[in-house]
Amino acid sequence: MTEWCWLNGQVMPLAEARVSVEDRGFQFADGVYEALRVYNGRPFELAAHLDRLERSCDGIRLKLPIDKPTLTSEILKLIAHAQLREGLIYLQVTRGPSKREHLFPKDPHPTVLFYVRTLAPLPPVGKGRPYALLSVPDERWKRCWIKAIGLLPNVLARNAAADAGADEAVFVDQGFVLEGSSSNVYAVIDGALVTHPLDGRILPGVTRQIVLCCAQELGIPVQERAMTIEQAKRAAEVFVTSSTRELVWVSRWDEATIGDGVCGQVTARLHQEYRNRVQRATG
Structure with missing residues (x-):
């Protein structure tokens, strides 16, 4: 089954997603992320996760490059496109590609991506392996x-x-x-x-x-x-x-x-x- 990714506004199979070798997330770990669960095709507590994502961006002096309502809409579209019922959303924002140096780029072009992945259902309450x-x-x-x-x-x-x-x-x-x-x-x-x-x-x-x-x-x-x-x-x-x-x-x-x-x-x-x-x- 194809796993789908949203990368800087484009939807593609996850296996085909590519970022620059000079992306600051790759070279400096200059980025933040979120991970949340999807139940019955609906992300649980998405608003709370996006609020925390924005706080994390503020914490590394990076403005969230997409407003939260738009990001919410795009995430819901990808879930529907992937026909995901039970699974994971992984969301990541980096400062994007630039010449490698420690100083922030003056005109950053952040990399925003998220992808979905199927997860097995969780066991009944109290019955899972400790x-x-x-x-x-x-x-x-x-x-x-x-x-x-x-x-x-x-x-x-x-x-x-x-x-x-x-x-x-x-x-x-x-x-x-x-x-x-x-x-x-x-x-x-x-x-x-x-x-x-x-x-x-x-x-x-x-x-x-x-x-x-x-x-x-x-x-x-x-x-x-x-x-x-x-x-x-x-x-x-x-x-x-x-x-x-x-x-x-x-x-x-x-x-x-x-x-x-x-x-x-x-x-x-x-x-x-x-x-x-x-x-x-x-x-």
Whole structure:
């Protein structure tokens, strides 16, 4: 089945899409991105993702080259063209091609692209395979609120986790849990949902914000605060979130066993409420 891409206003098979070898995204990782899930042919929380994309562009001093209403319209057209029902949208903006030097080009021509890809349906709430986590030192830059395409530290961390037989790496700084290599991290401690605050050292996840709203609706106390790795490993429940994976429960963190080998009740309740929101938004 052909995968389709929108590149600077042109629709083409993804396999035929090309950018310049001097694109600053390629040579400097000078760009930002978004990834979100499509359910029943409809992108979930597209407006929130485009808002974050614009903030990320502002964070690297690049004006979003296409206004959000137009970008929304073009994304919906590509989904329809590809006849995508369940899948992924990947969206990227770079400063575009220019002669290689560190100074920004005076007259940039940004590269904007997005493509769609089919994803397998997610398992029922509480029935999927749990994750194992590996703690790694946080060696990233200090502007993690920007969803930048320069992800080499995350890639190295994720591969270290795979080498250790784990599913996700979790960045730890001076003994405190921050986030995963491609996810936000939560623990249920004394009945409260605990996750690191938005202090610039973690990505403000779209799914994270929805989960916190779900907790409020369900009457689950929320604490956005720093937690130590020891506190997290002793938690009754741990889970991670991302737009493409929703909520994934955790059964092991380094050498520690989390919970009693099944998806915890708080995690399951939050995941079901999240699914309810998806259903209401996408039918």
